[in-house]
Amino acid sequence: xxxxxxxxxxxxxxxxxxxxxxxxxxxxxxxxxxxxxxxxxxxxxxxxxxxxxxxxxxxxxxxxxxxxxxxxxxxxxxxxxxxxxxxxxxxxxxxxxxxxxxxxxxxxxxxxxxxxxxxxxxxxxxxxxxxxxxxxxxxxxxxxxxxxxxxxxxxxxxxxxxxxxxxxxxxxxxxxxxxxxxxxxxxxxxxxxxxxxxxxxxxxxxxxxxxxxxxxxxxxxxxxxxxxxxxxxxxxxxxxxxxxxxxxxxxxxxxxxxxxxxxxxxxxxxxxxxxxxxxxxxxxxxxxxxxxxxxxxxxxxxxxxxxxxxxxxxxxxxxxxxxxxxxxxxxxxxxxxxxxxxxxxxxxxxxxxxxxxxxxxxxxxxxxxxxxxxxxxxxxxxxxxxxxxxxxxxxxxxxxx
Amino acid sequence: xxxxxxxxxxxxxxxxxxxxxxxxxxxxxxxxxxxxxxxxxxxxxxxxxxxxxxxxxxxxxxxxxxxxx
Numbered sequence: 001x002x003x004x005x006x007x008x009x010x011x012x013x014x015x016x017x018x019x020x021x022x023x024x025x026x027x028x029x030x031x032x033x034x035x036x037x038x039x040x041x042x043x044x045x046x047x048x049x050x051x052x053x054x055x056x057x058x059x060x061x062x063x064x065x066x067x068x069x070x071x072x073x074x075x076x077x078x079x080x081x082x083x084x085x086x087x088x089x090x091x092x093x094x095x096x097x098x099x100x101x102x103x104x105x106x107x108x109x110x111x112x113x114x115x116x117x118x119x120x121x122x123x124x125x126x127x128x129x130x131x132x133x134x135x136x137x138x139x140x141x142x143x144x145x146x147x148x149x150x151x152x153x154x155x156x157x158x159x160x161x162x163x164x165x166x167x168x169x170x171x172x173x174x175x176x177x178x179x180x181x182x183x184x185x186x187x188x189x190x191x192x193x194x195x196x197x198x199x200x201x202x203x204x205x206x207x208x209x210x211x212x213x214x215x216x217x218x219x220x221x222x223x224x225x226x227x228x229x230x231x232x233x234x235x236x237x238x239x240x241x242x243x244x245x246x247x248x249x250x251x252x253x254x255x256x257x258x259x260x261x262x263x264x265x266x267x268x269x270x271x272x273x274x275x276x277x278x279x280x281x282x283x284x285x286x287x288x289x290x291x292x293x294x295x296x297x298x299x300x301x302x303x304x305x306x307x308x309x310x311x312x313x314x315x316x317x318x319x320x321x322x323x324x325x326x327x328x329x330x331x332x333x334x335x336x337x338x339x340x341x342x343x344x345x346x347x348x349x350x351x352x353x354x355x356x357x358x359x360x361x362x363x364x365x366x367x368x369x370x371x372x373x374x375x376x377x378x379x380x381x382x383x384x385x386x387x388x389x390x391x392x393x394x395x396x397x398x399x400x401x
Numbered sequence: 402x403x404x405x406x407x408x409x410x411x412x413x414x415x416x417x418x419x420x421x422x423x424x425x426x427x428x429x430x431x432x433x434x435x436x437x438x439x440x441x442x443x444x445x446x447x448x449x450x451x452x453x454x455x456x457x458x459x460x461x462x463x464x465x466x467x468x469x470x
C-alpha cells in the first residue's frame with residue numbers, strides 16, 4: 001500500500017482523473033499539477049499513488065521495467081478486474097510474447113493491409129458525404145478502427161456493429177463504475193474470441209495471414225500459448241485498438257474543424273499529413289497516464305519510493321512539459337523532436353499497435369479531406385471528455401453538399 | 402573523418418522513427434525493428450545528415466553517432 005505519511009513536502013493532488021470533464025480540462029489540471037512539482041501524491045482514489053509529471057522522469061521510468069513493473073498498469077484502477085496480454089507481463093516473459101505479436105503490427109504488416117484500409121475508409125466517407133453532416137465520433141471514428149481491427153485479425157468485418165456497445169461497457173468498468181455490466185461484456189468478448197479460436201482448431205487457416213491460427217501454433221519458451229491466453233491477447237488488442245483510434249480522430253477533427261487555415265494547408269499539401277498526425281498525437285494524448293508498481297525501495301530523483309507503491313507516469317503531462325517541448329500547447333508542424341512524445345508510451349511496453357494507429361489516422365484524414373475539405377462544428381454546446389482514458393463524447397460536424 | 406552509427410539493442414523498442422525519417426539509410430525488419438538494432442555501420446559524408454536525423458528522431462535515445470577525426 002502506498003504509504004501517505006511520506007508525502008511531507010510533496011504537493012498533494014485531490015483530482016479524480018476517472019471523472020468526465022469539459023473538453024480539455026484534464027490537460028489543464030495536469031499542467032497545473034506539473035507546475036507544482038515533479039512529484040505529487042494523489043489521494044482521490046481508494047489507493048493513493050505517486051504522480052510523476054515531468055518528461056525526463058516519465059521516460060526514464062518507462063525504460064526501467066525492473067523497478068517499475070507492469071504488475072500494476074493503471075494508477076487509477078490498480079486492482080486487476082481484467083487480464084490483459086502482453087500488457088500484464090514483465091520481461092522476459094513479456095519480451096517473448098511481443099516477439100510473436102510484433103510482426104502482425106509491424107510497418108511491413110500494416111503496409112500489406114493498406115488496400116483494405118483505404119477501401120473501407122473511402123466507403124465510410126462516401127456514405128457520409130451526401131448527408132451534409134454527421135457525429136464524427138459515432139458515425140466514422142469508431143466504425144473505421146473496428147472494421148480494421150477485425151480485418152487485422154482476419155475476423156468478419158460484419159461483426160463490427162455488435163462490438164461497440166461492449167467496448168463502452170468495458171471502459172466504463174475501467175473507471176470503476178458499473179462493474180457487473182463490464183464483466184458481462186468482457187465475458188461476451190471472451191465468448192466471441194473463444195468461438196473464433198474453436199473455428200480455427202476445427203479448421204486451421206493459413207498461419208501467414210490468420211492471426212489466431214498463428215498464435216495457436218506459436219511457442220513461448222518451448223510451450224504452446226495456452227488457449228485462454230490466445231483469447232486474452234485478442235481481447236487486449238481489441239480494447240487497445242478501437243477506443244484509442246476513435247478518440248484520436250475525435251480530437252484531431254475537433255482541432256481541424258476550428259482551424260480552417262491549417263486544414264486548407266494540409267488539404268493542399270497532403271504529403272504533410274503524416275507529420276501533422278504525429279503532432280496531433282503529441283498534442284492530444286488519450287492514454288494520459290500509465291501505471292506501474294514499484295518492485296523495490298528506491299530514491300527516484302528525490303522521491304522515496306517503497307516496494308509495492310503505485311506510480312502514475314504522466315504521459316500527457318510529459319507531452320506538455322515546456323522543458324521538453326517549446327510552447328507545448330501549440331500545434332507546430334515544424335516542431336523539433338516531434339517524435340519524442342510519449343502518447344504511445346516508451347520502453348519495452350510501447351504501444352504494439354502504434355504503426356497501425358499512425359497508418360489508420362493518416363489514411364483517415366487524407367481521404368476525408370480529399371472528399372470533405374470544408375466542415376465546421378455543428379453545435380455550440382459544451383463538449384465533454386471521458387475520464388480514465390480520454391475520448392470526446394460526440395463531435396457533430398456539418399458541411400455543404 | 403569517419404563516422405559510425407549504432408543502435409543499442411536494449412533501448413530500441415521499435416518505434417520506427419529512424420527508418421521513417423531516414424529511409425535511404427535505414428530499413429525495418431519483419432518485427433518493425435530497425436535492421437541495425439544491436440549493431441553499427443560506417444557512415445559516409447553524404448549519409449551524415451540522414452544519420453543525424455535518425456539519432457534525433459529516436460524517442461528512446463537508442464541511436465548514437467560517433468565521429469572520429
